[in-house]
Amino acid sequence: MALSHRGREALRAVGLEDEVLSTAIPMRARMIHPLSGNQYSIPYGTKRDDCIYSVNRRALNELLLTKAEESPNISIHFESRLLQADLETNTLVFSDGATGKKTVQTEFVFGCDGAHSTVRRQMMRWGRLNYQQEYIQHGYRELTMPPMEPNFIHIWPHHEFMMITLPNHDKSFTLTLLMPCSLFESVRNEDSLLTLFQAHFPDSINKIGASL
Ligand SMILES: Cc1cc2nc3c(=O)[nH]c(=O)nc-3n(C[C@H](O)[C@H](O)[C@H](O)COP(=O)(O)OP(=O)(O)OC[C@H]3O[C@@H](n4cnc5c(N)ncnc54)[C@H](O)[C@@H]3O)c2cc1C
Structure with a gap:
């Protein structure tokens, strides 16, 4: 994944910026691949x-989990899904194993459970909170690929859509x-896949290969 200023600030705040950057691949410019085929770079x-x-992304997640595990005040519980939250009393109900449930009482609740957040859904039950998802x-x-x-993020721009590639350590690109x-x-x-690539990303076909 691409890491820039905002992500670096967050990593710096938890003392991990240097460690992450030591294995990261710098991308100094965008390499633009227009339909004409005359690629050019924008630093x-x-x-x-x-x-x-x-x-x-996987290595970053693993590092963050390992560092969290090393903190004496953090315990990690895998396979525990938040089911319900009473945010008046900060009482949280999690799934525990296949059929069990466990209840946890806490001083603070930070909801970091993604786009389909259960914490947010529960907040909406307790307060006058509007939420819209599109x-x-x-x-x-x-x-x-x-x-x-290397050292470029390659971009095939289009009005309605685009293709991008980021370098990996084995020199391949995702x-x-x-x-x-x-x-x-x-x-x-x-x-029909080949027709699509011929129409929109012709110079990528030689790089990826035409047959599956
Ligand atoms: C194709 C794609 C490419 C992207 N590329 C980049 C990039 O290059 N750079 C970048 O900075 N960002 C990128 N992003 C965005 C980035 O992935 C997201 O912004 C980020 O993952 C959001 O993090 P989050 O912690 O809010 O949510 P998530 O990553 O979704 O994490 C939420 C976590 O909460 C857990 N969870 C959910 N519900 C419950 C529940 N009820 N109980 C317990 N746990 C629960 C989930 O299992 C998950 O572990 C990309 C996204 C996509 C889709």
């Missing part, structure tokens, strides 16, 4: 240190294709 800044970084038309697929010019779901649904077989 992130004027100095050599002006860059964003590519980090391995889905965009786009979905994404990840693919692996063989080595290209490619993310972001597109309206309707276009993904139009890809029915190998031929």
Whole structure:
């Protein structure tokens, strides 16, 4: 995943910025791949240190968990799903094993449970809280791409959608294709996939390979 100023600030606050950056791959510019095929780069800044970084999401998650485990005041409970929260008394009910439940009473509750947050849903039961969720038309697929010019984030821009690749340590790239779901649904077989890439990302075909 791409790591820039905001993520670095958060890592610095928990003393992990240097450790994460020691294995991160600097991306000094965006390499733009227009439909014409004449690729060009747009630097992130004027100095050599002006860059964003590519980090391995799994390795980052593992490091954060390991460091949390080392803190004496943190206990981690896997496979425990928050089911209910009474935010007047800070009483939380979690799933425990396949059928069990456990109740926890706490001084503070920080809800960090993602886009479909149960904490937020429970907050809405206790206060006059409005919340609106809208889905965009786009979905994404990840693919692996063989080595290209390193130290770049490669971008194939389009008005409605785009493809980006971030470098990995084994010199391969992880490619993310972001597109309206309707276009993904139009890809029915190998031929229609190739037609899509010929129309929108022609210079990527040689790099990825034409057959599945
Ligand atoms: C394709 C894609 C590419 C992205 N690329 C980047 C990138 O390059 N750089 C970047 O900075 N960001 C990127 N993002 C965004 C980034 O992944 C999210 O912003 C980030 O993961 C959000 O973190 P979060 O902790 O809020 O939620 P999440 O990562 O969703 O974590 C929520 C956690 O809460 C747990 N949980 C949920 N419900 C419960 C419950 N009831 N009880 C207990 N636990 C629960 C979940 O299991 C999960 O572990 C990308 C996102 C996508 C989809």
